[in-house]
Amino acid sequence: MKPGWSKSVTRLSLLIYLHYSLFQRVLITGANGLLGQHLVRLMGRSPEYDILATGRDEQPRFSGGNCGYQSLDITDTDAVNRVFVDFEPDVVINCAAMTQVDECEIKRDICWQVNALAVESLAKSCLVRGTRLVHVSTDFVFDGISGPYKESARPSPLSYYGRSKLAGENYARGAGMDKWSIVRTVLVYGVAENLPRNNFVWWLKDNLEAGKTVQIVTDQWRTPTYALDLATGIEKMVRFSKQGVYHLSGRELFSIYEFALEIAKTLDLDASLIKPATAASFSQPAVRPSKSGFIILKAESELGYSPHSVQDSIMEMVKEEARSRFSS
Numbered sequence: 001m002k003p004g005w006s007k008s009v010t011r012l013s014l015l016i017y018l019h020y021s022l023f024q025r026v027l028i029t030g031a032n033g034l035l036g037q038h039l040v041r042l043m044g045r046s047p048e049y050d051i052l053a054t055g056r057d058e059q060p061r062f063s064g065g066n067c068g069y070q071s072l073d074i075t076d077t078d079a080v081n082r083v084f085v086d087f088e089p090d091v092v093i094n095c096a097a098m099t100q101v102d103e104c105e106i107k108r109d110i111c112w113q114v115n116a117l118a119v120e121s122l123a124k125s126c127l128v129r130g131t132r133l134v135h136v137s138t139d140f141v142f143d144g145i146s147g148p149y150k151e152s153a154r155p156s157p158l159s160y161y162g163r164s165k166l167a168g169e170n171y172a173r174g175a176g177m178d179k180w181s182i183v184r185t186v187l188v189y190g191v192a193e194n195l196p197r198n199n200f201v202w203w204l205k206d207n208l209e210a211g212k213t214v215q216i217v218t219d220q221w222r223t224p225t226y227a228l229d230l231a232t233g234i235e236k237m238v239r240f241s242k243q244g245v246y247h248l249s250g251r252e253l254f255s256i257y258e259f260a261l262e263i264a265k266t267l268d269l270d271a272s273l274i275k276p277a278t279a280a281s282f283s284q285p286a287v288r289p290s291k292s293g294f295i296i297l298k299a300e301s302e303l304g305y306s307p308h309s310v311q312d313s314i315m316e317m318v319k320e321e322a323r324s325r326f327s328s
């Protein structure tokens with residue numbers, strides 16, 4: 001063998017070793033949703049991941065994404081098992097959930113199946129195959145009496161949605177796996193394709209642009225979360241193999257009314273159309289926490305998580321919307 005060859009062979013072996021040791025097969029559930037689409041877009045760009053995006057629809061709602069796509073209802077345990085056998089994921093990121101809080105209050109059975117029982121069966125499949133489970137949860141597991149909350153705060157949900165999500169958390173952490181993590185987040189906004197519902201930023205923009213008055217609550221506080229920041233934080237958790245509970249949200253605590261004013265100011269819309277209201281003036285089936293929001297110090301220090309300000313993220317959304325309109 002020529003002397004240079006052995007060096008090249010060693011280097012090649014090292015590269016192959018690094019490739020396979022870092023390379024991860026990632027199954028994303030609920031990939032057609034707001035967070036799922038951001039994760040698919042972000043992680044699909046990285047050669048370290050082989051992504052299988054799954055959602056209830058037969059076809060993806062997003063374009064591109066550089067990933068495989070398969071229809072998967074997470075309440076169908078046999079279908080979940082088949083995907084585990086075929087794809088052999090190293091990581092599952094569970095973004096699938098019944099997220100309409102009021103609907104959960106009314107359709108309790110289906111809410112429990114999706115947000116609690118399906119997480120139990122995902123966790124069991126992960127346990128059997130040694131797969132890491134990253135489960136996404138919510139600030140609605142708290143009662144909103146003493147927010148913003150740290151990861152160590154004691155959950156005490158007010159709504160059925162919150163209870164079902166807390167049960168999902170408990171199934172994820174109690175399945176007997178070492179490799180589990182729970183990512184809680186708060187009021188998520190961002191740009192995604194073909195969503196059935198508008199998120200708060202676009203809903204407000206549409207209304208103000210149409211000259212419509214909107215009533216917004218002054219007595220509920222949140223740390224709103226830009227979906228791209230959330231996806232970036234989750235990717236870091238996967239990359240650094242993080243375990244345990246992490247709070248990923250924005251850094252700024254706003255009442256929802258203040259958040260609306262900030263959006264109007266950033267988008268140069270008529271803020272006089274935004275009228276203050278109290279939560280009690282709305283008759284909604286589900287009770288919402290008053291002051292939630294998160295302290296994100298753990299994510300900042302352990303993950304280098306650094307979310308955009310609300311102003312910057314809304315400007316990013318506007319640019320992204322323009323880019324997607326231009327390319328379609």
Ligand SMILES: NC(=O)c1ccc[n+]([C@@H]2O[C@H](COP(=O)([O-])OP(=O)(O)OC[C@H]3O[C@@H](n4cnc5c(N)ncnc54)[C@H](OP(=O)(O)O)[C@@H]3O)[C@@H](O)[C@H]2O)c1
Pocket residue numbers: 029030031032033034035036055056057072073074075094095096097098099114136137138139165184185186187188189195196
């Ligand atoms: N959005 C927020 O403000 C917020 C705040 C706190 C926490 N979270 C949490 O963040 C996670 C992601 O939510 P998101 O904002 O991306 O909400 P989303 O846009 O509503 O996405 C949820 C996705 O889950 C899918 N899904 C529902 N039932 C399913 C099932 N049985 N099998 C497979 N997929 C199913 C939905 O599909 P369909 O579209 O077909 O219904 C939807 O695409 C959830 O765990 C949520 O609880 C969200």
